[in-house]
Amino acid sequence: MHILIVEDEASIAGFLRKGLEASGFHVQIASDGLMGQKMALDYPYDLIIADVNLPRQNGQDMVAALRKQEIETPILMLSALGTTQDIVTGLDVGADDYLVKPVQFDILMARVRALTRRQTGHLQSESILTVSDLVLNLDERTARRGNRPINLTAKEFQLLEYLMRNQGRVISRVTIAEQVWDMQYAMSSNSIEVYVGLLRKKIDEGGAPKLIHTVIGEGYVLRAP
Amino acid sequence: MHILIVEDEASIAGFLRKGLEASGFHVQIASDGLMGQKMALDYPYDLIIADVNLPRQNGQDMVAALRKQEIETPILMLSALGTTQDIVTGLDVGADDYLVKPVQFDILMARVRALTRRQTGHLQSESILTVSDLVLNLDERTARRGNRPINLTAKEFQLLEYLMRNQGRVISRVTIAEQVWDMQYAMSSNSIEVYVGLLRKKIDEGGAPKLIHTVIGEGYVLRAP
DNA sequence: CTTCGACGATGAGTATATGCATAGTGATAA
DNA sequence: TTATCACTATGCATATACTCATCGTCGAAG
Numbered sequence: 001m002h003i004l005i006v007e008d009e010a011s012i013a014g015f016l017r018k019g020l021e022a023s024g025f026h027v028q029i030a031s032d033g034l035m036g037q038k039m040a041l042d043y044p045y046d047l048i049i050a051d052v053n054l055p056r057q058n059g060q061d062m063v064a065a066l067r068k069q070e071i072e073t074p075i076l077m078l079s080a081l082g083t084t085q086d087i088v089t090g091l092d093v094g095a096d097d098y099l100v101k102p103v104q105f106d107i108l109m110a111r112v113r114a115l116t117r118r119q120t121g122h123l124q125s126e127s128i129l130t131v132s133d134l135v136l137n138l139d140e141r142t143a144r145r146g147n148r149p150i151n152l153t154a155k156e157f158q159l160l161e162y163l164m165r166n167q168g169r170v171i172s173r174v175t176i177a178e179q180v181w182d183m184q185y186a187m188s189s190n191s192i193e194v195y196v197g198l199l200r201k202k203i204d205e206g207g208a209p210k211l212i213h214t215v216i217g218e219g220y221v222l223r224a225p
Numbered sequence: 226m227h228i229l230i231v232e233d234e235a236s237i238a239g240f241l242r243k244g245l246e247a248s249g250f251h252v253q254i255a256s257d258g259l260m261g262q263k264m265a266l267d268y269p270y271d272l273i274i275a276d277v278n279l280p281r282q283n284g285q286d287m288v289a290a291l292r293k294q295e296i297e298t299p300i301l302m303l304s305a306l307g308t309t310q311d312i313v314t315g316l317d318v319g320a321d322d323y324l325v326k327p328v329q330f331d332i333l334m335a336r337v338r339a340l341t342r343r344q345t346g347h348l349q350s351e352s353i354l355t356v357s358d359l360v361l362n363l364d365e366r367t368a369r370r371g372n373r374p375i376n377l378t379a380k381e382f383q384l385l386e387y388l389m390r391n392q393g394r395v396i397s398r399v400t401i402a403e404q405v406w407d408m409q410y411a412m413s414s415n416s417i418e419v420y421v422g423l424l425r426k427k428i429d430e431g432g433a434p435k436l437i438h439t440v441i442g443e444g445y446v447l448r449a450p
Numbered sequence: 451c452t453t454c455g456a457c458g459a460t461g462a463g464t465a466t467a468t469g470c471a472t473a474g475t476g477a478t479a480a
Numbered sequence: 481t482t483a484t485c486a487c488t489a490t491g492c493a494t495a496t497a498c499t500c501a502t503c504g505t506c507g508a509a510g
Contacts, residue, residue, distance in 0.1 A: 087332055087335065088334075097322065111316060113316065113317065153484080153486085155485080155486065155487095168365055170366040189487070190487090190489085191488080193469065195486090197469095214468095214469070215366055215379075216468065216469075218366055218382075221366075378497085414499060416499080418460090419460080420497090421458095425459095439457095441457065441506080442456090442457075
């Protein structure tokens with residue numbers, strides 16, 4: 001999860017960064033409105049935390065500009081100004097939430113969690129696929145479930161990659177045969193069942209919630225619980 | 226846009242309703258937590274505004290219960306309790322926003338607009354069929370009536386998909402036999418009646434208005450009430 | 451109002467298809 | 481050789497598809 005903080009006061013920015021990084025977020029800081037806008041356009045952050053009072057371009061103008069350019073990233077605004085009108089303007093201009101300084105950190109964290117919750121499943125980079133706590137690194141050809149590394153054979157990896165790329169979608173055996181086995185017509189064997197079984201043994205074993213589901217008569221789905 | 230208000234104090238509920246309706250929202254009111262939960266399960270509201278202090282089941286428990294049942298509707302919580310811990314709990318349990326009473330109406334409206342904004346353009350991009358509050362997701366192979374998930378077998382799904390694609394049109398048994406059963410000539414059995422019966426049991430059960438109608442001597446129609 | 455027939459709904463029971471665990475085969479490489 | 485991998489074969493358990501006999505409902509005619 002990557003968070004962009006747009007804040008000119010270094011002490012506040014640093015305070016937020018420390019706390020967020022301690023919770024496992026990657027944090028970058030922009031020190032004025034134009035810089036913030038540019039960075040938000042350049043990289044798909046999962047959340048933007050923006051002060052209202054900023055040099056060069058105020059927070060509300062920055063938010064309005066980003067929304068106009070169809071940047072949908074959730075935005076949390078911070079401000080010393082606590083007047084009704086400021087809050088209303090901030091939200092109407094496209095922000096998703098608004099907190100008044102001084103901010104209590106645990107409240108901020110709760111809001112951050114709320115705003116980033118729906119996102120999960122978002123892409124982070126091209127070479128990593130994620131479903132729930134299952135992570136597939138296409139470059140390294142490794143897989144992890146939570147902290148546990150998983151050893152996959154080539155075919156197992158191919159199959160899992162295909163299922164992860166289509167997470168949430170039910171995939172028929174015919175489609176799997178075509179896409180993973182390069183079979184043009186239906187397969188006469190039960191290889192698919194066997195390989196799904198092998199994946200399940202490696203991925204879903206233990207108390208962890210099952211990710212691979214059978215839809216009888218239809219096919220298989222990889223779905224977050 | 227439909228909003229559910231869960232609030233036991235009639236004066237506050239009425240005040241909110243008036244203001245929201247003046248802005249063009251459709252509003253329904255539940256007067257306790259269990260009733261709110263039930264209504265939220267029955268109908269896919271665009272937003273839920275819930276008090277924390279409620280009879281029979283408090284707001285936080287209600288939110289937690291809804292989230293557990295995969296209801297993703299945005300939820301805005303209201304409370305007289307303004308302590309940090311309450312706010313954090315409310316947000317962590319699955320609420321999207323939190324306001325402390327007494328609420329200024331213009332602030333509330335701004336939050337409501339922020340929470341309902343992402344909804345509008347979002348849907349309908351995937352392969353989704355809809356009739357009234359019945360929703361069929363062809364990718365996920367799932368069906369919902371309102372917010373209630375419905376489990377369908379492969380054949381049931383095929384039949385329902387065909388009826389939904391031809392909603393409002395009366396479909397003869399012969400046509401159904403051809404399209405869903407791949408029978409070239411009339412079927413000698415009553416499978417169709419049986420499967421229509423199964424679908425009715427799953428879809429039309431409960432107080433919800435019936436969607437599947439028999440046209441005697443002709444066939445069946447799936448029609449919004 | 452009653453009776454009858456046509457049509458449709460329903461519950462129980464059977465047959466079939468589907469999915470899966472397990473074991474086994476052959477090929478390939480260390 | 482031994483280990484690993486891709487794939488196949490078998491047989492069991494179960495969900496699903498389908499059939500049949502019976503029951504209900506409705507409208508028209510007596």
